[in-house]
Amino acid sequence: MWSPSDDALLAGLGAGDEEAAVAFVRRFQHRVYGLAVGIVGDAGLAQDVAQEAFVRAWRHASTYDARRGPVITWLLAITRNAAIDSVRMRRPQPIDPESIAALHLPSAEPHPDALAVLSDETAKLRKALELLPTEQRRAVLLASYLGRTAREIGEIEGIPLGTAKTRIRTGLIRLHSALVMEREA
Amino acid sequence: MNDPLSCDECRELAPELALGVLDGAERARAVAHTMTCAPCRAYVDQLATTADSILLAGPEAEPPFGFEARTVALLRPAAQARRPRWRQLVAVAAAVLALLAAGVAGRTSASREPLRSANLVSANGTNVGRVFLYGDKTGSWCFVSLATQAAQGQYDVQARLRDGNTVVIQRFWVKDGKGSYGSAMAIRAQDIVEMRVVSIVGSWGFTADLST
Numbered sequence: 001m002w003s004p005s006d007d008a009l010l011a012g013l014g015a016g017d018e019e020a021a022v023a024f025v026r027r028f029q030h031r032v033y034g035l036a037v038g039i040v041g042d043a044g045l046a047q048d049v050a051q052e053a054f055v056r057a058w059r060h061a062s063t064y065d066a067r068r069g070p071v072i073t074w075l076l077a078i079t080r081n082a083a084i085d086s087v088r089m090r091r092p093q094p095i096d097p098e099s100i101a102a103l104h105l106p107s108a109e110p111h112p113d114a115l116a117v118l119s120d121e122t123a124k125l126r127k128a129l130e131l132l133p134t135e136q137r138r139a140v141l142l143a144s145y146l147g148r149t150a151r152e153i154g155e156i157e158g159i160p161l162g163t164a165k166t167r168i169r170t171g172l173i174r175l176h177s178a179l180v181m182e183r184e185a
Numbered sequence: 186m187n188d189p190l191s192c193d194e195c196r197e198l199a200p201e202l203a204l205g206v207l208d209g210a211e212r213a214r215a216v217a218h219t220m221t222c223a224p225c226r227a228y229v230d231q232l233a234t235t236a237d238s239i240l241l242a243g244p245e246a247e248p249p250f251g252f253e254a255r256t257v258a259l260l261r262p263a264a265q266a267r268r269p270r271w272r273q274l275v276a277v278a279a280a281v282l283a284l285l286a287a288g289v290a291g292r293t294s295a296s297r298e299p300l301r302s303a304n305l306v307s308a309n310g311t312n313v314g315r316v317f318l319y320g321d322k323t324g325s326w327c328f329v330s331l332a333t334q335a336a337q338g339q340y341d342v343q344a345r346l347r348d349g350n351t352v353v354i355q356r357f358w359v360k361d362g363k364g365s366y367g368s369a370m371a372i373r374a375q376d377i378v379e380m381r382v383v384s385i386v387g388s389w390g391f392t393a394d395l396s397t
Contacts, residue, residue, distance in 0.1 A: 029248050031243065
């Protein structure tokens, strides 16, 4: 059965095509809702956040630039930002970043509609994250998923600002190098 | 501390810039460097691609029953009827300008007044622009004007409401440190206690206190 590309669905969503909107939500809802739950830690609030993410994607569909990455990373970034907006006002203490990144959870069977957006890239990414030293991985995940600055990470982890900056920097650069090597292998 | 960054200094900050978590002053200096240094800009872009991809490692979860239908209902084009219409926007802009000329909007007024305004302030307390809100029985509108200091890029205009929720109203471009934006809103201006103009690549931005 023919399945439109992610880019085509987003274009249809932005143009107001209801069939595209249904297909877009169906294809990405498990990832969007899953990320929202992971960050806000509350099913009801996560539902609001996930809906807000889809509304933002619809309103800003025309700003999507395929050269900057696939639709799914753009949509998850929108979801993360909506979740951070929500969680910062309600939860002063962040939840465990490693649980958000699903690194130590039993691997769930992906929903069939989500298969289109699950790829080798995701598996390689999880593997590369697992290979980072724990303290660097935590720093990168706190920044990536929860938008925490180096100063905030220093306070959360009980380490000096300079150490937090080093962990972020070294962790992201190692992760980047690992993914580049993986692609070139 | 406002000297231009060297390439080495910029690359030290590049991972935090790519992750969107660099604080305001450092971020402004790093962005300024990348605007004039193609190799550093390319380096930040490469790291940003990796940083963006980290979210792919996030969990999946089955949404609650009815989530899909409720969400699709929010995406119907009919909802676009609430989006700004050019002639209405011009009319309200004219009304705002008239009130400005009369000196009415120069002060921050109580939330029950149809027109309120407040300065947009950066994290270090500098005034960088002004926000105007207008709300009556016919609808609600907002105008945002950034006079200076904003780094080039896209910004989200956000409204924080009395109930604690934050709503993104629209995204707009800032070039050469300046930008302005006006739009109808699907929310009531009277419910807004704070307006924010936030860079889409981080949590950095400006706020306008409209709580009084």
